[in-house]
Amino acid sequence: MKQIKFLLAGTLFGIIMFKSEAASWYRIQEMFRFQDFHMYGIIG
Incomplete structure (x- = not known):
């Protein structure tokens, strides 16, 4: 049962x-070039 919870959490x-x-x-790539704040x- 515990494994199913982890599987569902990981999938989500x-x-x-x-x-x-x-x-x-x-x-x-944008994140490492400091071009966008999204990440x-x-x-x-």
Whole structure:
């Protein structure tokens, strides 16, 4: 039962990260070039 809870929490977290474009290579590149606040807003 505990494993199912972790699986559901991880799946939900992954969907949220994907929908917020945190998994996008373009967004990660912008973050490291200090061109956009989007990723810092998600992390913060």
